[in-house]
Amino acid sequence: MVDWRLFDPLFEYARKRSMWIVSFCTGCGGIEMPPLATSRYDFERFGVMPNPSPRMADLFLITGYVTPKTLKRIIITYEMQPDPKYVLAHGSCPLNGGIYWDGYNAIKHLDKYIPVDVAIAGCMPRPEAVMDGIQKMMELIETGEADGWKRYKENYEWYRKNQDELFGEGWREKTARRWIPWLMDKKKEVKEE
Amino acid sequence: MINELMIIIFAPLIAGVIAWALDIKGVREAIGVIGAAVPLAYLVKLYPTVMGGELIQYNVTFAGFTFNFTLAPMGMIFAMIAGVVGLAAVLGIVSTARSSYEWLFALMSLTGVFGIFLSYDLLGFFIFWEIMTFGSFMMVLKYNRKASLKYFVLSVIGAYAMLVAIGIIYAKVGSFSFVEVYRAFSQDAALGMVGGATVFSRSEIALIFGLFLVAFGVKAGTFPLHVWAPDAYTETNQSYTAMFSGVLSKTGVYGFILIYMLMGYRLMAEFGAFRSAPAFGYIIAFLGGLTIIVGGLLAALQEDIRKLFAYSSISQIGYILVGIGVGTALSIEAAIFHAISHALFKGLFFLIVATIVYRTGKTTFADMGGLAEKMPFTFAMAFVAILSLAGIPPLVGFASKWVLFEAVISQNLPILGGMVFFGSAIGFVYLIRFTYAVWFGQRPTDLDDTKDAPLPLAIGMAILALLNVVFGVAPGLVARELNKVIGEEAITGTIWELNLGFGRYNALAILIYLIVGIVIAGIIYFLGAKVRKVPVTDTYQSGNPVTMEYNLTIRRNFFLPLKEALAFWLRISFDKLYRDIGSWVEDLAEVLRNYVYNGNAQSYAWYLAIVLVILAIWGV
């Protein structure tokens, strides 16, 4: 309701200096996170803090290859994050499938499903590379170019089409209901469905 | 012109009988409500005169005994509680009553309660005590025989204990009326001080106190004798339980205060004091402390909504007993204050339970949930009741608990202080368990079309909630009346503020600053961006998609860690003890029937012979 444009530089500075990471290590790069948080590199200097719940997280680190199974969870977590949200992709796998270019279960082009703001090279980049990626992300936020979330909101149909194309329509309910017969130990029903 | 006191006492009974006789849908409810409203109206009319200090006497001679009824300030306060909560409960019964049978016995128990608070002699007190017990027993009998049996057996034990005690007193004092009994006891105390021969010996006084303790302990549901309460409160028409636990348990409390009024000096002279609290009082207080903890912890572990509030009302009565036990003027005032606030918020809670059970037909937590959107009015009432029972400052629950805490702790009783403090947290704990299981979370599909509370119940709840808030924000109102009752200026201060000398509590300031705080928070909230409503299934389950088939709320076994931590103590259960005693007595009777009264004439002949021989030896 209130027009906050006057305070935008302050908000951008606050968003830059206090990025909270969703602690959801999606791929093989997850093991690179602890060195970042401990005493040698310590990204807390920049105000970056791991945070389990997507509701209050801004930065989403896609660490390494993404399988369809993980991508479903990534999409759900990404959509739960409040709006100014940024995605940092590690390594070449999110870009073009990397070494799993011919694998049936590795996503070839992550940008078709969720917008990626910064991508870091290196088949699992070293902590220095990730810190450099975070610096780059902070620059983008400062200059206002980190608009992945705007892209996602504006052409949501395109993203949605790609997702449904890969997973099939109504994949959320299907995935949720996939385990129920086995959880409730009703094996017989699997045959009738 | 029939005396007002008679009208106050017998109006509900007459209305009950007429309602039972007529048994026409619309008319029956109207008569019932009138039956509950008339005594309240008269009480309000008589209020200024009684509080002005002038007692209203009325004597009735019946079958050789003179029953004198007096409306003293103490009786007036309790009668007002009975009147208000009784009216609210009766309004509840209008919508939840199944047959006219319930009207008759609900109003009969209300008559019993009024009779107790107004009677000024032991005989009248006992008779109305029996009427009340009979009325409430019949209400429980209608729903569940076993629960009513347990309630009946314990009440009968209590009644016989009281009868024996009254018998001893009558034998020694020669009259029933409180005035003579009080004069006899205080004379006795004076004689005891001087060292002369006292009318009552030490063991007799101890016996009388023990018997009264059992009698009033059963009705008030103190720790060892509380086993009937959960079943009795659960197995009856829920809006009647509002009266059952809100008003009938106050008769037990009134009984304890009666012990103080009649025999206080004698017991003090006899048993002395324990760290500035009378020794006999410390027993009551300690039992009350145990009741708080036991009632509260058991309430937290219940799966049934009615049982939870049954145990919770036992634990709240524990507070009142602690107040009475400590024995100073301030602590008895605190006890009565808490009796009033307990009646208000417990009556409100049971009306809420009645609404939920009436609308959803369900009583266990496992199949309830997410009712807050469907029953907004009832939830608002529940929110007020929760704030009040948990002791959140701007409401009456906190005011009475605060006075009680100060009274207990200022008497240098650390253990009691610790127990009372622990009790306040337990109240907090089982209320959140109730709120979570019933109001929030995922709503089962069959509860989707529940409507809100019916009108009569809503009015009943509104009355009690309004009183909760009014007495909460202006506790001075109640404190001034209590000072008149006790006759001592224990709680000073203006209408908004309570001042106990060593502690001051200003309810108005709290309310103002709380509103200021919430307004500030609201401003910060509305400065932020727009808010998007999200369904229950759009929730963070580590990224996994969730549908309504998933069970998202922990309704069953909510306090499993607490149950594990208390596993050792939960094995000791007085309920099992009484059941074992019961079965043991049955076996004994079985043995007797097989061997002693076995029905063949030959053994009877033997018994005759033996008796004759004994008599012969005795040389009769």
Added chain:
Amino acid sequence: MAEEVKATWPKGEEIVSALLEKAPYAEGSVRRERRLEFKVPADRIVDFLRTAKASGFELLLQITAVDWPNEGEIELVYQLFSISHGTHAMAKTRVPRDDARISSVMDIYPVAETYERDAHEFYKVVFEGNPKLEMPWILEDEDREAGVSHRKDFDMLGYVKKKYKILDRFDEDKENYVI
């Protein structure tokens, strides 16, 4: 086979001969030190494993499926390990390729339940008696319907190109990628 002239492993020979007495239907040999090999007909595998477990092969390490398309058979290799003898053993069976059906060894080695589900998921070998065979596990529902399996006659690259719709721009000889 290449290792004709090799120092046979006396201890292994004893174990093999002891086992073969109890299981005449099988043949066994010592590949080299601490490596035994057995060939067992498909219908006798359960008794063989039961005797193996009795005679000291405590662990079932893995059930590997090997696809022989031209012989039209799937070979199931049960890899056992014996801590007491300190040796590893392979029990190989052959199952017809089109309807690969064998009885489950879950009751002997409980761990076999997972290995059998793995073999079923990717090689469509049906293990009778394994309750969790149809339970969803590694493959997503879409892949399962499309019939993804690691058998040699399944065109994996074709499936990937159809699924991700981006690989058709790859040059087949993998020198220059055009994304």
Added chain:
Amino acid sequence: MMETALKALFILLYATFVGFMFMGIIRIVTARIHRRVGPPIYQPILDTIKLLSKKSNITHGVIYDFGVLYALGATILAIMFIPLGNIGVLRAYGDLILITFLLEIPMLGIMFAAMSSGNPYAGIGAQRALLTMLAIQVPLGFAIVALAEFYGTFSTYEIVMAQQVSGWSIAHLPLLLAAIAYDLVLQAMFGKEPFDIMIAPGEISLGPMVEFGGKHMGILQIQHAIALFAETLFFSNIFLGGAVVTTFASPVLNTIASLAILLVKQIAVLLVATFMGAIFPRFTIDQAAKFYWKWPTIIAALGAILASL
């Protein structure tokens, strides 16, 4: 009227600012214990601004929002009662029991909001928070009883005045025991390491806080800051002698001096909690309950009994 309003506003701003500084201190000290550089001291303020300035927020219903507002409102109410040097607004009514209850009520608001979000993690988190509160209530009760009996009064202001005369509370043995027990209880009230099972990040993803996003989390950050300030202020008032400075001529200098002394005491209490928090792993809920019902209760009960003799 105007003067109290100004005082109240000053208290509120001062409490919020110093509370954020305290949160910054906690993060820096924990970082330095881990031999890390750690964020700047104004980091919590940046976090709160970022959270409040989020462009889209979600809600699970009216109670979800009202619970958060109620929590902040109750904390603002609590801060007004605790004597702050000589500018306490409701100092005369600052009653021991009242403040102890007011410091627990924000948890009710947060739990109402968390539970109405319908998230299973929030349910488990609320259950654990309730049991932790049940566990700390026993030692807390005995500590308050010890204080009330030792000084014979419940008004915090009179206790502070009594301490100016008879030295700090911790100088007397009964109250020293009560102070030790209360300090262990503070550990759970701050939600610091050994007893923060209710907001365990890894296990139940921050428990009740899991569904709070954007401005809800911002409001809760402010609430946490004021709560930190209030709890440390209450502890330093009742156990470490508070601060009543009358040496200077002008009242403004007196106020600044007393606020400074209080600040030093508050930071001391905070550092004790931070050091303990940085070292200990996390207790499970029944270990925490059993611990609180054993040692702190014995210590506090001993203190209460000694105080009442």
